[in-house]
Amino acid sequence: MLKIGITGGIGVGKTVVCRMFALLGVPVYDADTRAKWVMQHDQALRQELKAAYGPQTFTATGELDRAYLAKLAFNNPARLAQLNALVHPHVGNDFAKWVSSHAGQPYVLKEAALMYESDSWKQMDQIIAVYAPLEVRIKRLLQRDAHRTEADIKAIMARQLEEEEKIARSRHVIYNDDTRLIIPQVLKLHAQFLSESAR
Structure with missing residues (x-):
């Protein structure tokens, strides 16, 4: 079984991407939710x-x-x-x-904002970075999180690894920048992981 990590800073759309994989029947482990548990x-x-x-x-x-x-x-x-x-x-x-x-599955996903910061990337076979430009992320977060100011959002971002560093260290990138469709990117990776796990 392949263990695929999915990461990216706050507001890039990791959860949306993970929902798409989940709809394809892929088990998804949400590290933030599980950490609270x-x-x-x-x-x-x-x-x-x-x-x-x-x-x-x-x-x-x-x-x-x-x-x-x-x-x-x-x-x-x-x-x-x-x-x-x-x-x-x-x-x-x-x-x-x-x-x-989930031992019978071809692959599983682990969603974690702090994949590299927490060293949990070492448990993964491959990593997907989800990317969105800074201005897009700030706009999304101000709409999503009414309790946060732009300064709050930037403070959270400052505690996370730079997006460019995440992309450089990841094997795959999904662009969620409001100009490219996510579904074809997810389907392409899904087919690739199924093929690799069948070898």
């Missing part, structure tokens, strides 16, 4: 988070206090690196278990 349910990680950030990391009812963690980590590069170093190995283990549960 793992932080809530993985007992070893819960203990590590409490040790690093204090008991108030979880509410009195046992829920992860995302607002507290975000306030603590997202404007502090050292704290953010520490948080990622705690969470990413557990998400990697979760992905490995998920892959084994």
Whole structure:
């Protein structure tokens, strides 16, 4: 089974591309969603988070206090690196278990914004970078995320690897720039992965 990573910065349209692969019957692992689940349910990680950030990391009812963690980590590069170093190995283990549960598939996809930053690219056979120009991404995000300002969006982008670097390190690129159709690009890659996995 091929393990294909799909990455790109905020606003490039990774989720839309992944939905298209999912419609073709390809299992898709959403690393961001699973990371939230793992932080809530993985007992070893819960203990590590409490040790690093204090008991108030979880509410009195046992829920992860995302607002507290975000306030603590997202404007502090050292704290953010520490948080990622705690969470990413557990998400990697979760992905490995998920892959084994889809053993009969020709290939699976793992969607992760921080594919390279988290070193999870090392678990992949190939990587797809989804690309959209900066101005297109900002326009999309301002429409999608009413709670975010342009400054907020640029701050998130500044914490992610440059798009050019992602493209240079990826084997495939899907252009989601509002000038090229995505479906033919997805279908072409789907046929290629099926052919490679059948060898």
